Amino acid sequence: MKLATWNVNSLKVRLPHVLEWLGENPVDVLCLQETKLTDDRFPKAELEAAGYASVFCGQKTYNGVAILTREPLVAQDVELGIRGLEDEQKRLLCASVAGVRVVCAYFPNGQTVDSEKYVYKLRWIDALLSWLASELERHPELVLLGDYNIAPEDRDVHDPAAWQGQVLVSEPERARFRALEALGLVDAFRLFPQPEKSYSWWDYRMMAFRRNRGLRIDHVLLSGPLGKICSACVIDKLPRKREQPSDHTPVIVTLDR
C-alpha cells in the first residue's frame, strides 16, 4: 500500500500535473492540500476517469484539502475538520482506507511569529493534538499526511542560521511537532537513510529550487503499528522540475500490506 501527500497550490492549475503524476505513481491514497476550490468546482469526474475516488472539503481562494483513493470510499467514514475546534478554514479531512485511518491536514502557515496567524497556528495544532490523542485510541492504525508548515529540525532547513526563530522553524512549532511524535507517531521519512539536504518545498523566487534552498515541511507521521510495517518513504522531486510547478513536491510512503 502506497500513500502520498502533495500541496498542489491550486488544484485548478495543477490538475494536469496530478493526473500525470498519478499515471506514473499509481498510489493507493493521495492527500492534497491547498486545492483552493469550492466543492462545486472540484474535478471529481476527471479524477474518477483516471481511476480515483475523491472526498474533498474546500473553500474559495485559500486552503482546501482532498483525499483521492483507488478503492471506493465509504461516506460514513469521512470526517471534516477537527472535532471540538471552531474553524472556518478547510484544513483537515479523514477517511478510512483498507482499515487505515487516513488524516489529510493543511496546517496553518503562521505568517510571522508576532502575528495573529501564528497564534491561530499554535492553537490549531493544540486542538489537533488533543483530538488526535482520542482518535488514536479509536484508530490504532492511523497516518497523518500533509503540509505541516513546520521544519522539525535544522537538517530540514537549507540555511538554519537565516531561518533561526522564524515561522516554520520556531521552537514553539517544533515543540508541537515533537508533541505529535510523543503521541506515538513516527516521522516515516526518518525511518530510513535519506539524501543530505532533502526538502519538500522551495520558494518560487531566487531560483531556490535550482539552488536547493528549501525546507522539509511536508510530512507523513505513522502510528506505532504502521511504523512497524513501513518499508519506504521518499520525496519525489520530479514534479517540482516541471513547467508551472507547485512550490511543494510529493512525499510517498510504502506500507507492507
Place this chain on the structure above:
DNA sequence: ATGGCAATGTTTCATTGA
C-alpha cells in the same frame, strides 16, 4: 534591509503563502 514568484479575486493591485 529589501524583494525576489505564483495564484486568486476584489484585478490592473492587494493579499497570502512559506
